[in-house]
Amino acid sequence: MPRTTPLRTAALAVIAVAALAACGDSGGSGTTTGAGGFKAPDLKALEKLGTPEGKVSVLAWPGYVEDGSNDPAVDWVSDFEKESGCQVTVKTFGTSDEAVQLMRTGQYDTVSASGDATLRLIAAGDVEPMNTSLVTNYADIFDSLKMKPWNSVSGKAYGIPHGRGANLLMYRTDLVKPAPDSWSAVFDQVGSQAGKVTAYDSPIYIADAALYLMATKPDLKIKDPYALDSTQLAAAVDLLKKQKANVGEYWSDYLKEVQAFKSxxxxxxxxxxxxxxxxxGEKAPVEAVLPKEGSTGWSDTWMVGAKSEHKTCAYKFIDHIVSPKTNAAIAEYFGEAPANKKACAETADKNHCTVFHAEDEDYFSKVHYWNTPISACLDGRTDVKCTDYAEWTKAWTEIRNS
Structure with missing residues (x-):
């Protein structure tokens, strides 16, 4: 039976606003320039592991770091503490914005950051580059997740990939016919499902509209759903305002979405x-598909705090978290594809990696992973200014209030 514990629920419910920190203004003596003109403080990666400092403070999405306190059978922390000598303290966060604000306190050694937070953390100097040679399990991470725009800058890795997933199109098989294979089912070909469309309640959902426009409005010349100039953003906002008339509910808690589809x-x-x-699992007649236009999705990354005083323990903890058995356990408990390609052999449910397409690179080639919209266009354009996350958040408020 599928687990019914809400984990990502409120965790990814509302990705609130925090403007990207001014590029290169803090945390280093210089800057590193990446794609689209993005600049990162000139911080150095750890050169070698030292003696474990005895503790590590972890900031994580709910469900990523379980120590048996929620369920005695779910514990991938206790053995690590015994083996490493690093005592783990964990604080969970509910939104990427909350994670960004907490990391800025300098109190946490490592964080599991989604792509809508990573560039903010890098630009502010709150996390530092990582020496991947110190993470023994890094070699077994799927290559397709390494050195990507949301976890690297100018050839420097800023974290270790943890897991991934796609945002899919779900429909009632008894009520929606023929079976949809396009996002048009929620945008401009809703038909008899008017008033029964549901959409993710977050500014990042603007990227879903942009992705659809990439396929259907080529004149807009959208190349990256997270790199929108003012004209492209306006088109996405217009589409979402039109969609709102057909939306019965914007969801953030996935158990509520389950109930809405059941009813x-x-x-x-x-x-x-x-x-x-x-x-x-609760007998709702639903199916979920990856539409022909592709989809948005997430790839989470473990990052090390620039102000951490326990970096050896942080590295050891991350190495443990992405090890095959632990990565498999988290992926099953949380509900995602593991990042370690050896994890699939360690899952309790031998169908898990098939269901979540963990080893299907063709599938994930159609997924545009969340990234942080910034004014320096992520698609490489330099002749225009792109809209940043603050502008997206303002736009989302206008959509919801329209």
Whole structure:
């Protein structure tokens, strides 16, 4: 049976606003310039591991760091503490903005950051480059997750990939016919499902509209759904304002989405694979598909705090978290594809990696992982200024209030 514990729920519920820190203004004597003109403080990676400092303070999404206190059978911390001598303290956060603000206090050694937070943390000098040679399990991470725009700058790795997932299209099989294969089912070809569309309640959902426009409005010349100039953003906002008339509910808590699909108050909309699994486990007649236009999605990254005083323990902890057995356990508990390619052999459910497409690179090649919109266009354009996350958040408020 699929697990029914809400983990990512409020964790990814509302990705609130915090303007990207001024590039290169803090944390280093110089800057490193990456794609699109993005600049990062000139911080150095740890050169070698030292003697474990005895403790490590971890900032994590709910469900990523379980020590048996929630469920005695779910514990991948206790053995690490015994083996490493690093006592783990964990604080969970509910949004990426909360994670960014907490990391700025300098109190945490490591954080599991989603792509909508990573560039903010890098630009502010709150996290530092990582020496991947010190993470023994890094070699087994899927190559497709390494050195990506959300976890590296100018050839420097800023973290270790942890897991990934796609934002899918879910529909009631008994009410939505024919079976949809396009995001048009929630945008401009809603038909009889008017008033029963559901959409993710977050500014990052603007990227879903931009992704659809990439395929259907080539004249807009959108190349990256997270790199929108003012004209492209306006087009996405216009599409979402039109969609609102058909939306019955914007969701953030996935158990509420499950109930809406069970009752039929929602019949088609965005979802995650784990939500579809839970709904099917509760006998809801639903299916979830990756539409022909592709989708948005997430790839989370473990990063080391620039002000950390326990960096050896932080590295050891991250190495443990992405090791095959632990990465497999987290992926199953949380509901995502593991980042370590050896983890699939360690899952309790031998179908887990098939269901979550963990080894299907063709599948994930169609997923545009969350990234932080910044004024320096992430698609490499230099002749125009792109809209940043603050502008996206303002736009989302206008959409919701329209």
């Amino acid at each position: 039929g108050s929602s019949t088609v909309g965005t979802t995650w694979q784990v939500i579809a699994n839970v709904a099917q």
